[in-house]
Amino acid sequence: MLSIKNLHASVEGKEILKGINLEIKAGEVHAIMGPNGSGKSTLSQVLAGNEAFEVTEGEVTLNGENLLDLETEERAREGIFLAFQYPVEIPGVSNLQFLRTAVNAMRTHRGEPEMNAAEFMKLAKEVSKQVDLDPAFLKRGVNEGFSGGEKKRNEIMQALLLQPKLAILDETDSGLDIDALKVVSDGVNALRAKDRAILMVTHYQRLLNHIVPDYVHVLAGGRIIKSGGRELALELEERGYGWLGIKEDEAAAAN
Amino acid sequence: MKELIKREYEHGFVTEIETDTFEPGLNEDVIRRLSEIKQEPEFMLEWRLKAYRRWLEMDDPTWAHVDYPRVDYNAISYYSAPKKKEDMPQSLDDVDPELLRTYEKLGIPLHEREKLAGVAVDAVFDSVSIGTTFKEQLAEAGVIFCPISEAVQKYPELVEKYLGSVVPAGDNFFAALNSAVFSDGSFVYIPKGVRCPLELSTYFRINAANTGQFERTLIVADAGSYVSYLEGCTAPMRDENQLHAAVVELVALDDAQIKYSTVQNWYPGDEHGKGGIYNFVTKRGACQGRNSKISWTQVETGSAVTWKYPSCILKGDNSVGEFYSVALTHNYQQADTGTKMIHLGKNTTSTIISKGISAGRSSNAYRGLVKFQPGAENARNFTQCDSLLIGDRCGAHTFPYIESRNKSAIVEHEATTSKVSDEQMFLCRQRGIDPEQAVSMIVNGFCKEVFKELPMEFAVEAGKLLEVSLEGSVG
Ligand SMILES: Nc1ncnc2c1ncn2[C@@H]1O[C@H](COP(=O)(O)OP(=O)(O)OP(=O)(O)O)[C@@H](O)[C@H]1O
Numbered sequence: 197m198l199s200i201k202n203l204h205a206s207v208e209g210k211e212i213l214k215g216i217n218l219e220i221k222a223g224e225v226h227a228i229m230g231p232n233g234s235g236k237s238t239l240s241q242v243l244a245g246n247e248a249f250e251v252t253e254g255e256v257t258l259n260g261e262n263l264l265d266l267e268t269e270e271r272a273r274e275g276i277f278l279a280f281q282y283p284v285e286i287p288g289v290s291n292l293q294f295l296r297t298a299v300n301a302m303r304t305h306r307g308e309p310e311m312n313a314a315e316f317m318k319l320a321k322e323v324s325k326q327v328d329l330d331p332a333f334l335k336r337g338v339n340e341g342f343s344g345g346e347k348k349r350n351e352i353m354q355a356l357l358l359q360p361k362l363a364i365l366d367e368t369d370s371g372l373d374i375d376a377l378k379v380v381s382d383g384v385n386a387l388r389a390k391d392r393a394i395l396m397v398t399h400y401q402r403l404l405n406h407i408v409p410d411y412v413h414v415l416a417g418g419r420i421i422k423s424g425g426r427e428l429a430l431e432l433e434e435r436g437y438g439w440l441g442i443k444e445d446e447a448a449a450a451n
Numbered sequence: 452m453k454e455l456i457k458r459e460y461e462h463g464f465v466t467e468i469e470t471d472t473f474e475p476g477l478n479e480d481v482i483r484r485l486s487e488i489k490q491e492p493e494f495m496l497e498w499r500l501k502a503y504r505r506w507l508e509m510d511d512p513t514w515a516h517v518d519y520p521r522v523d524y525n526a527i528s529y530y531s532a533p534k535k536k537e538d539m540p541q542s543l544d545d546v547d548p549e550l551l552r553t554y555e556k557l558g559i560p561l562h563e564r565e566k567l568a569g570v571a572v573d574a575v576f577d578s579v580s581i582g583t584t585f586k587e588q589l590a591e592a593g594v595i596f597c598p599i600s601e602a603v604q605k606y607p608e609l610v611e612k613y614l615g616s617v618v619p620a621g622d623n624f625f626a627a628l629n630s631a632v633f634s635d636g637s638f639v640y641i642p643k644g645v646r647c648p649l650e651l652s653t654y655f656r657i658n659a660a661n662t663g664q665f666e667r668t669l670i671v672a673d674a675g676s677y678v679s680y681l682e683g684c685t686a687p688m689r690d691e692n693q694l695h696a697a698v699v700e701l702v703a704l705d706d707a708q709i710k711y712s713t714v715q716n717w718y719p720g721d722e723h724g725k726g727g728i729y730n731f732v733t734k735r736g737a738c739q740g741r742n743s744k745i746s747w748t749q750v751e752t753g754s755a756v757t758w759k760y761p762s763c764i765l766k767g768d769n770s771v772g773e774f775y776s777v778a779l780t781h782n783y784q785q786a787d788t789g790t791k792m793i794h795l796g797k798n799t800t801s802t803i804i805s806k807g808i809s810a811g812r813s814s815n816a817y818r819g820l821v822k823f824q825p826g827a828e829n830a831r832n833f834t835q836c837d838s839l840l841i842g843d844r845c846g847a848h849t850f851p852y853i854e855s856r857n858k859s860a861i862v863e864h865e866a867t868t869s870k871v872s873d874e875q876m877f878l879c880r881q882r883g884i885d886p887e888q889a890v891s892m893i894v895n896g897f898c899k900e901v902f903k904e905l906p907m908e909f910a911v912e913a914g915k916l917l918e919v920s921l922e923g924s925v926g
Pocket residue numbers: 207208212230231232233234235236237238239248281
């Protein structure tokens with residue numbers, strides 16, 4: 197489904213990604229771990245098409261199509277979804293209106309009729325219950341005054357509504373209490389499907405008890421330095437990043 | 452972000468129609484001729500001449516945060532009217548079909564068959580009113596809604612009593628000019644205790660070239676009455692600037708309420724700042740009576756230069772003044788707009804919510820005065836001024852003035868400036884939303900508090916108008 201070859205990207209002239217190679221097939225769940233500042237969010241943002249980052253080398257294809265030629269919104273319509281590490285607020289724009297606009301943009305792209313307000317309300321209420329968000333949140337401004345955990349649940353709700361082909365989840369587990377972690381994990385597991393791939397960035401192996409990944413990768417210094425099965429996550433939890441040859445201070449920062 | 456293709460101003464067409472138009476230039480003879488064409492009573496002519504003589508002694512105001520070449524008042528024609536077969540159209544059936552088509556293009560049906568449900572419309576084309584809908588239904592309720600030129604003839608005592616009572620002829624440069632040469636506009640009188648059964652609405656259209664539009668609106672709400680009034684404006688695209696200097700006066704007697712809404716979409720000029728309307732307008736309402744209320748809501752997206760301060764004089768005890776404003780400037784547009792709330796009576800309250808949106812290289816200023824006179828015991832004001840910037844070449848300015856001569860008065864003032872951020876845009880686009888739609892959604896969210904004050908039908912229109920006005924702002 198997604199194929200990343202020798203991807204280099206920089207921000208403000210500074211190279212962050214230094215040759216990423218990654219193959220993700222439909223139906224798979226990949227976890228990316230790694231120290232703070234290693235480039236995990238950068239990779240997520242670059243895949244989603246954030247223009248603040250410049251791709252200097254390499255290629256990325258989604259089902260054979262060159263992703264890097266597409267605008268952000270075109271990538272989204274092709275099925276790329278990014279759950280943000282730090283979701284931004286849009287004051288005055290109701291969550292409901294925002295979500296319906298997004299869903300209808302996707303539907304129009306697929307040649308399906310738009311959903312009217314009543315139809316969408318019904319759907320949105322169901323999905324908000326799935327992530328344990330009170331439907332009252334639909335009326336509030338996008339992320340406006342949401343707590344950290346509420347923002348994360350709101351991101352998963354959006355993934356469930358938009359049904360992407362590739363869901364990139366950037367630390368959707370951080371800042372969640374134990375119950376919320378369960379809710380979010382259930383949401384992510386509900387997303388798992390034969391024709392969908394999930395790429396999740398996390399610092400915590402405990403998330404991987406709820407969402408069992410097919411592969412775990414370690415990203416450090418802008419490169420994937422190790423890949424393995426889920427047992428790699430357990431090993432990292434036990435031994436930290438030091439044994440992988442990452443500098444001590446970087447490893448310390450990761451914990 | 453890539454430059455998006457700009458859509459043109461959609462009301463920019465010119466109607467080919469035969470007109471009677473005065474030669475450019477202004478002197479007492481022009482005013483006499485104008486008054487004669489309109490078959491005005493003597494007092495009206497005298498009033499105009501007095502205003503003209505005052506105007507001659509005045510100068511263009513220079514204090515506003517706008518910059519434009521001085522207007523040559525002798526290069527403007529002061530009257531232009533569609534040539535009519537008979538003297539005056541007695542009903543809409545007599546109106547030139549070309550004119551009716553113009554209003555249809557603007558989305559304002561005047562024809563009996565397809566009238567706007569629940570809204571009575573008066574249409575002013577260049578200098579004259581061309582027709583008013585729902586006349587009978589309004590007459591049954593005792594409501595007078597007609598062109599002011601007709602009111603001058605039919606209801607001279609009402610006109611003489613109230614015209615200039617809120618905005619005196621010599622109030623300011625543009626008001627004086629308007630008083631001397633105003634050509635048409637709307638007149639509304641709501642009798643005691645009547646709740647006007649329809650929304651009243653006037654659509655102004657400037658068509659002729661080199662013609663100024665000087666409309667005059669007077670609304671009187673007698674004791675215990677209520678009226679909601681909406682005005683809309685458009686103009687063709689022309690390379691020359693055109694002057695629009697209107698005066699609107701509102702009078703609310705005891706327990707009366709007037710809700711006045713404006714959707715202003717005069718031609719703003721092109722993306723290089725060429726052409727567009729100079730919109731120099733004096734709007735003022737007097738809450739004369741106890742417990743009266745005047746509410747201004749404006750959505751200003753058009754005009755090259757806007758100079759406009761819809762205000763309230765809160766004279767009656769417990770009277771209420773409100774100002775809700777969205778002013779959007781794009782390209783090279785300049786706006787200096789705001790309000791004055793003058794508290795005279797006891798327990799008077801005023802609310803000001805101003806939302807300024809600047810895009811392109813435009814300049815957008817809020818200017819507001821809140822004044823408490825010694826008699827304004829326990830008066831209060833709440834002001835909220837928010838600015839939203841799109842891009843980094845535009846400017847937003849806030850000039851709030853507060854003058855208090857009463858210690859019991861309470862003022863609250865909040866102001867914010869924000870930007871449509873790259874992060875917000877990225878979030879929207881990541882969810883599949885077009886950049887233009889994203890900007891318009893974010894801006895609409897910013898304006899929500901004001902839009903909810905507009906009559907339902909027009910809130911939707913206002914939202915769409917913002918969307919069109921912002922096209923090309925994402926670059
Ligand atoms: N817009 C930016 N401007 C400058 N530097 C940036 C920008 N975005 C990211 N960086 C830098 O790129 C590096 C990688 O950041 P990134 O956010 O991808 O790390 P991360 O692996 O997601 O870290 P964390 O685990 O803390 O979320 C960091 O050094 C960061 O400071």
